[in-house]
Amino acid sequence: MAVLVYTENWNGNFKKLSYELVSYAHSIAKSIGSQVVCLTVGNVSNENLQLLAQYGASKVLVCKNADLEKFTTQSYSSLIAKAAETEKAKVLIFASNASGEALAPRVSVKLSASMVSNAVGVPTSVEPFVVRKKAYSGKAFADVVLDAPVKVLTLTQNAYKVEENPQNLNIEDFQYQVDSADLKMLPSEIIKSDGKLSVSDAEILISGGRGLKGPENWGMVEEMAQILGAGTCCSRPVADLGWRPHYEHVGQTGKVVAPNLYIAIGISGAIQHLAGVNGSKVLVAINKDPEAPFFDSADYGIVGDAFEVIPQLNEAFRKFKAQQ
Amino acid sequence: MKVLICIGHVPDTTSKIKFIENDTKFNTTDIQYIIGPHEELVLTRLLDLRDAGNNMNITAITVGLAETENTLRKVLAMGADDAIRVNAEPTNAFFVAQQIAGVVKNGNYDLVITGKESIDYNSGQVAGMLAELLNFPSINTASKLEIQGEKLIFERETDLGKEVIEGVKPMIVSAGKGFAIEPRIPNMRGIMMSRKKSLAVLEPTQNGANTKIEKFYLPQPKGKCKMVATDNVPELVRLLHEDAKII
Numbered sequence: 001m002a003v004l005v006y007t008e009n010w011n012g013n014f015k016k017l018s019y020e021l022v023s024y025a026h027s028i029a030k031s032i033g034s035q036v037v038c039l040t041v042g043n044v045s046n047e048n049l050q051l052l053a054q055y056g057a058s059k060v061l062v063c064k065n066a067d068l069e070k071f072t073t074q075s076y077s078s079l080i081a082k083a084a085e086t087e088k089a090k091v092l093i094f095a096s097n098a099s100g101e102a103l104a105p106r107v108s109v110k111l112s113a114s115m116v117s118n119a120v121g122v123p124t125s126v127e128p129f130v131v132r133k134k135a136y137s138g139k140a141f142a143d144v145v146l147d148a149p150v151k152v153l154t155l156t157q158n159a160y161k162v163e164e165n166p167q168n169l170n171i172e173d174f175q176y177q178v179d180s181a182d183l184k185m186l187p188s189e190i191i192k193s194d195g196k197l198s199v200s201d202a203e204i205l206i207s208g209g210r211g212l213k214g215p216e217n218w219g220m221v222e223e224m225a226q227i228l229g230a231g232t233c234c235s236r237p238v239a240d241l242g243w244r245p246h247y248e249h250v251g252q253t254g255k256v257v258a259p260n261l262y263i264a265i266g267i268s269g270a271i272q273h274l275a276g277v278n279g280s281k282v283l284v285a286i287n288k289d290p291e292a293p294f295f296d297s298a299d300y301g302i303v304g305d306a307f308e309v310i311p312q313l314n315e316a317f318r319k320f321k322a323q324q
Numbered sequence: 325m326k327v328l329i330c331i332g333h334v335p336d337t338t339s340k341i342k343f344i345e346n347d348t349k350f351n352t353t354d355i356q357y358i359i360g361p362h363e364e365l366v367l368t369r370l371l372d373l374r375d376a377g378n379n380m381n382i383t384a385i386t387v388g389l390a391e392t393e394n395t396l397r398k399v400l401a402m403g404a405d406d407a408i409r410v411n412a413e414p415t416n417a418f419f420v421a422q423q424i425a426g427v428v429k430n431g432n433y434d435l436v437i438t439g440k441e442s443i444d445y446n447s448g449q450v451a452g453m454l455a456e457l458l459n460f461p462s463i464n465t466a467s468k469l470e471i472q473g474e475k476l477i478f479e480r481e482t483d484l485g486k487e488v489i490e491g492v493k494p495m496i497v498s499a500g501k502g503f504a505i506e507p508r509i510p511n512m513r514g515i516m517m518s519r520k521k522s523l524a525v526l527e528p529t530q531n532g533a534n535t536k537i538e539k540f541y542l543p544q545p546k547g548k549c550k551m552v553a554t555d556n557v558p559e560l561v562r563l564l565h566e567d568a569k570i571i
């Protein structure tokens with residue numbers, strides 16, 4: 001019996017998200033008297049694998065197979081289902097990211113499991129098994145009962161704290177034969193992004209709205225992001241107008257984010273925007289209109305012209321960082 | 325090419341969310357329902373491709389009770405060719421996927437496409453479950469679709485960039501943002517024509533819901549916003565450090 005975590009790696013590296021998943025899995029494993037097994041695909045150094053043990057993994061299955069160099073939902077979900085059967089997994093954990101969201105539903109059907117996506121915490125009860133998830137695009141939460149013997153969960157990013165739970169790690173080669181029928185829609189081309197911090201991974205997000213008037217004014221936003229080691233994002237009209245790339249659009253119909261700190265500059269705070277960001281731990285609004293709805297949801301606010309406030313704020317952040 | 329688009333019937337994005345019956349049920353009083361915004365963009369792209377001369381028959385499907393027919397009529401008014409309603413309460417994603425899988429098995433569709441997630445339950449599960457039930461290849465959260473001759477070319481954003489994927493029929497795709505920017509607005513002619521288009525009602529085939537919502541919660545209300553004056557901007561940095569302890 002195990003809690004199986006699909007720990008994706010990015011060119012052989014894990015990231016904070018991976019350790020959130022393992023920490024979360026460890027907490028569930030403890031409550032059901034089980035242990036954490038991770039599965040990863042491709043070449044990962046032993047040193048990196050050991051990091052999973054730091055957060056609670058007892059075993060890691062490493063599957064090296066040339067057929068898995070490129071991703072298809074079919075080949076990866078078949079692999080994960082096979083590992084789940086081998087390990088007699090009772091609970092499977094995925095990230096709520098591009099690959100986790102693609103794989104978890106397929107795996108859940110293969111295993112006749114119950115599934116919940118976007119979990120925000122550990123089960124509130126294990127018998128019956130109840131998990132809280134985001135609902136109404138950030139406007140509410142729901143407790144969901146999972147009836148089937150096997151449970152599949154995807155975990156919201158930045159919802160569970162990374163916790164050290166050092167274990168002795170057992171590293172196993174996982175032999176797996178890929179069915180050629182599972183390789184039907186291999187990507188024909190892979191286009192690498194510029195390596196900027198992704199909106200979902202960022203712990204601090206600096207977000208700009210239509211109040212910034214045009215794409216030429218994003219320099220001060222990027223500058224703030226650079227000083228704070230933050231990511232950048234934007235409101236929907238900004239993406240729709242082509243001022244910023246679409247993947248930066250946050251909100252009910254864009255990315256739902258929950259960073260530690262979200263700084264909104266020149267964003268009115270429409271309900272669809274807030275829905276996607278109000279899971280953030282601290283919200284800051286900077287807007288020249290004192291009546292802007294964002295101030296009703298923010299923790300801190302400045303009523304002022306962004307073009308005057310932001311340069312001063314950047315200066316203050318820079319000073320603060322220099323003293324750290 | 326035969327396309328089936330799975331449409332969600334969801335509360336308008338401006339809806340204030342409230343619950344009733346001890347927070348076990350969504351309060352539908354005064355709620356306007358709309359076509360799922362992701363599906364709306366996907367449909368817009370399909371219609372644009374069809375109107376550009378690509379041979380395509382677009383069927384819309386929803387799993388829902390009679391009140392969802394208004395939403396399907398809007399989809400027909402936008403330009404979908406016909407519609408199917410599976411007459412059942414969509415209790416969970418697996419149940420919905422099972423109903424749609426039943427329809428796909430009898431329908432010879434080349435492409436079955438869904439929005440990337442519903443904006444009410446935010447599960448994003450239907451496409452993947454459907455793909456597995458039918459054993460079709462699938463792409464999740466595609467961000468672009470082009471047609472080149474007979475080929476469907478998709479893009480999908482990943483954590484490292486994006487992938488270009490050529491579709492292999494029959495396939496399942498979930499998509500949204502990126503397919504189109506503004507949704508198509510039905511015109512008068514579309515609205516008139518929609519009344520004559522077929523909207524078939526089918527009874528559900530199986531019942532396999534294996535999750536159940538026990539209770540809903542609203543987020544904790546925020547405290548009052550602390551304001552910083554424009555002549556004292558560095559104060560915000562101090563507050564974030566000493567008060568919020570976030571930097």
Ligand SMILES: Cc1cc2nc3c(=O)[nH]c(=O)nc-3n(C[C@H](O)[C@H](O)[C@H](O)COP(=O)(O)OP(=O)(O)OC[C@H]3O[C@@H](n4cnc5c(N)ncnc54)[C@H](O)[C@@H]3O)c2cc1C
Binds near residue numbers: 251254306307
């Ligand atoms: C179906 C649907 C889905 C939607 N989904 C989303 C979504 O996912 N995400 C999203 O963001 N929106 C979404 N929207 C749009 C949403 O309703 C708002 O229109 C949008 O969020 C407004 O963006 P904004 O705040 O950048 O622009 P505006 O509403 O134009 O606000 C600009 C703000 O900037 C302020 N400002 C102007 N000049 C300055 C200055 N010099 N200094 C400081 N402040 C200044 C103004 O006071 C104003 O408050 C959706 C809408 C619909 C209908």
